[in-house]
Amino acid sequence: MELLINIDVDDLPRGIDFYAQGLGLRLNRKLFDGTVAEMLGGNTPIYLLAKPAGTRPTTRADTRRDYRRHWTPVHLDFVVANLEQAIERALEAGAEIEDWPQDFDWGRQARLSDPFGHGLCFIEWKGQGYGAVAG
Incomplete structure (x- = not known):
């Protein structure tokens, strides 16, 4: 696939x-x-x-495209080598920060949105990344 x-x-x-x-x-x-x-x-x-903006996403949709910040259960994660540098670069290009870096067993993560309202995350792995998570 x-x-x-x-x-x-x-x-x-x-x-x-x-x-x-x-x-x-x-x-x-x-x-x-x-x-x-x-x-x-x-x-x-x-x-x-x-x-x-304002166009219908499908012929069956009742809603219209809107590029203000919106939530959806699908987003993109970008794995980066240096979280702070990635955040700074994205902010300079027009992203908005939504959650500053947080630490987890598997690494660090920051949540942002692009200029079109789509959510995205930056992830900086630590050790084995998700491999460090049991079960």
């Missing part, structure tokens, strides 16, 4: 800039008449999809 990650944004150039400057990904190519940006640099490609 192949995993692709798609993230809706209302401003594609701003999305490309944030995910490049803030997270260290790189634009590989644009697709579908320039409405999709393929960002590489992690284990899985991330596709930024230009979707205007």
